[in-house]
Amino acid sequence: MTSTDYDVTIIGAGPSGTVAACLLMQHGLSVCLVERDQFPRFSIGESLLPQSMEFLSKANMLDTLLDNADTLGFQFKNGAAFYRSGHHTNFNFEEKFSDGPGTTYQVKRAEFDHLLAQEAIKQGAQILFGQQVTNFKSGKNASYLSVVDLKTKQESTISAKFTLDGSGFGRVLPRLLGLEETSELTPRKAVFTHFKDNIENSQFDRNKILITVHPTMPDVWYWAIPFSDSTISVGVVGETAQITRADQTLEQTLLDFINADDNLSALLTDAQIIAPVRTIGGYSANVKALHGDKFALLGNAGEFLDPVFSSGVTIALKSAVQASDLVVKQLQGEAVDWQVQYEEPLREGIEVFKYFVNSWYDTSLQSVIFFADGQPDVKAMVCSILAGYAWDKSNPFVKNTERGLKILEQICESGNNDSVA
Template sequence: MSTSTHILSTMPNSITVDVAIIGAGPSGAIAASLLHQQGKRVLVIEKQYFPRFSIGESLLPCCMQFIEEAGMLEALNAAGFQHKNGAAFRRNGTYTTFDFTDKFTPGPGTTFQVQRASFDKLLADTAQSQGVEIRYGETVEAIDLTENPRLTVRNETGELYQIDAKFVLDASGFGRVLPRLLDLESPSCLPSRSAIFTHVEDNISDPSFDRNKILISVHPEHKDIWYWLIPFSHGRCSLGVVARPELLAHLEGTLEQQLLQMISEEPTLKVLLANAKVVQECATLKGYSANVSRLATDKFALLGNAGEFLDPVFSSGVTIAMQSASMAAKCLTKQLNGETVDWQADYSAPLMQGVNTFRTYVQAWYDGRFQEVIFYENPNHRIKQMISSILAGYAWDTNNPFVKDSERRLNMVVELCKNNTPIPELEEG
């Protein structure tokens, strides 16, 4: 399951590397590739075997620059995934779209909607083809930070060995390996929510349905219940519903029956999916929002979901994962080259700038403020471009007023929308 790359060992049950990476998902594969490009000795430990199912299937255009940076863009473009150029929103019969090519921030405006099993494997395989070693079916059991990081790993046959590294990157996603081992878990500020999801053969015949966009639909009675419909190539979709657990408590039957009951409560979605057939066992994810007390030190850094996961509503998970991988790789290359790195100032704080921007809009989605803006009938074009940039993943562009001062700017526009007041041009910066 690993490449033929050989890493120097100091003893039969001990391996020495520059960087140990826990997890071969998007953040782990991107970070490994970027560090390998810089001549660093990298070893990736992955608990599962690829391909394996994961959610987070609607990429944001911002991701494309990190995929290109890692030398993986050609492989991605050739993979046949569904093209994506924006997002569509529907609520009580009102339908609106955001075109990600019509945005404020420079950068790619299109991306893909992907089955994560094959997408994650493509990234990991490409990293391996570049020379990165990935060991599948292995589990990190312990970490010792007394001196340089030392990981205790259980291999495929159940034997334990150690990895001595100069630094550890945790890219374990929802596995959150280091937060558990180092007691870094911290409560999320977001209320607990649950998701039920599956894949369907959608059989959608409506010619107005845009397969190039994710469709987010709002429940007709409960504005904080929403549905995702993510078209894939070959006539399939990812389908899910998100709600507070108490709002799903009345549902009966299997997960599939529960999901279909929720779909039947949104009239347009019910009609759109009238001929859909479930092709994958339904699954659920509960209480998924997570936080940590610390993102990084001079010995380790948490990437993506291993550090903080907000909510799937704006598909920010993979973007945050790749952004963190790129930022951490740059900081780590400097440190391994003998330069001084302040991990709080150089990594944690700048990463959280974008995470907190997404948080502003996630919270405002659920309390209804952001929905007022999204479904406003006469939007200001320049402001819509600025918001489109954030929905496209460019949440770190502080030239965008809705990033730099997200809460105040959003509240200003919300009040204008509520009062049906013409929205003036907004100065930038």
């Protein structure tokens, strides 16, 4: 085979890229990650799901997370709390149906991503920060990245036997190769920031993400993600027209939405904004294919759904585990069918999450979440998906998500206690 600079190049040094790098290096492969930004840098996606811990463990990165969580203000997380117009309900991830970890962390992504990048370097990866990929091409025996140094403007070419795109919302290869497709999800927008929360309510469970439904617009919701240093990430999500306030600053818009909900406004009575108020819109995305000649797309570079169930990092890490395994096999000379062995199984779990997202916004899943307490077995199955186990086909709500949720919705609406399992 033609000599290359590296066995594998990875675009982006976020969670999917660094986990893939560490998995590949376990097999003696040389890996170079090309990252546009300098770390630490801001990113959204702060509430991890327990399934992610299994993937971090595979990459020998879990210990570094556990060792540094307290120092970096990461918050232990064991579930999700929901609130809607006076009605509270909780899902304890340790009571889920699926096997696997039941706890995780809520993380500040600047520090979390930096931590994983440092660990990847310790394990042997090279990371080129401040480098932008401007072109990609594949030859008979290699893939080639054209790269420009954003500081010196110097251009270079890096060759590898295979390339993974973990560029997240940058979506480098989909943009360069014309792979982007419009998402079938409704375009939405988020407005968010960090507060010093000053929450003294003893009933507030910092070990859970709090998801709140707007009191009059059921397809608008808020996240509240506490950290262990008494700070909290708060955002509101809705369709662009619902969230946009042309006559207001982003800060005024966010505060107005918070004040519209009785529970959230009470919790944040003494809170103080400590970071810029930001907005992101049009984040849902899809692609024509998750793979091509000598490349594959990881995580958000392929498909991003919606922040409502915090599935982004879990999908990213799942894709890193699957793709790295296939890259190893292919570079060892095995025949690999990327469609059958990567895209189709990865999309199965994505479709489960997608159905949950759509059902949340049409409020049918909200009915299940707020009225499933009388169905402990079924609640455990739903809890597994909320915990990230969207690929566990032993779960009836994974195997047939649409049918299961429709039956459960009918049970919750009627108050019937029959089991659907």
